[in-house]
Amino acid sequence: MACLDRELGAIESESMDYKDLPSTHIEAQRRGEAYYFTGKPCKHGHISPRFTSGRKCKECAYIRNRKRTTEENYWTDYGDEEYKQRKREYAKKHYLTYAHKKAFANRRRLIKLARVATREGSEKIRRMTLESQIRTLDTGIKYEIDHIIPIVHEKVCGLHVPANVQILTKKQNRAKASRFDQDKQSKIQMQLLKKKPTEVG
Numbered sequence: 001m002a003c004l005d006r007e008l009g010a011i012e013s014e015s016m017d018y019k020d021l022p023s024t025h026i027e028a029q030r031r032g033e034a035y036y037f038t039g040k041p042c043k044h045g046h047i048s049p050r051f052t053s054g055r056k057c058k059e060c061a062y063i064r065n066r067k068r069t070t071e072e073n074y075w076t077d078y079g080d081e082e083y084k085q086r087k088r089e090y091a092k093k094h095y096l097t098y099a100h101k102k103a104f105a106n107r108r109r110l111i112k113l114a115r116v117a118t119r120e121g122s123e124k125i126r127r128m129t130l131e132s133q134i135r136t137l138d139t140g141i142k143y144e145i146d147h148i149i150p151i152v153h154e155k156v157c158g159l160h161v162p163a164n165v166q167i168l169t170k171k172q173n174r175a176k177a178s179r180f181d182q183d184k185q186s187k188i189q190m191q192l193l194k195k196k197p198t199e200v201g
Contacts, residue, residue, distance in 0.1 A: 018049055028052040107152055114151050114160040124162040132167045142170035150178040 018037035022028040028036035035049040035058065042048070048059035079087075094100055117125060125145070132143040146168045149158030158164050168176065 021049060025050075025052065025055060110151050110157075111160060114158065116159055117161040121162050125160070125165055128162070128165055128167060135167070143167055144170050144173045146173045146176065150180055153178050153180055156180055 022031055022033055022036040023038060025036055028034075029052060034052055036052055037049045039047065042050075042057035042060060044057070044060055046057050046059035048057050050057055051061070115122075129145055132145055135141070135143040144167070146166050147158045147160070148164050148166055149156055151158050151160065
């Protein structure tokens, strides 16, 4: 009996916290609120606010998300084949969206700004690009041109010059992504500074 009283007291205190929320879905839409609270339990018995966007119970969503992030292999066999095919089609459509096109255009703009190589340097980069294509044809493994110091990064901005370009497999390039090891690069720079400069003329 005491346990039941505690549960009822907790529900009443939570209800007091939600008293400022709209009591109906229509009112929540009219006021532009993210949640509304009816005071009635959902189908799983939770007395919790509901999302205005989909009318789903907030507590149910919390439990579901906790389960997704804590259980091992939750996503391994998630959904049937129809669900997986629907997700694949959605992913394909993403490449036609405005957001993706805008991000791709921004990257091309940054690469264009980073092209400071001389005519000889540009020729070297073209030869490296051809070499990566030849490797792909010879081995059947996809090779790509990668910038050692990323062009798009929050801390650094690499240049599109031969010294900053390398040939990697597609798998290696995706694993590297836009990561940048500052300590490793600093050691390389110190080694270059210690080298005796070549005589010119």
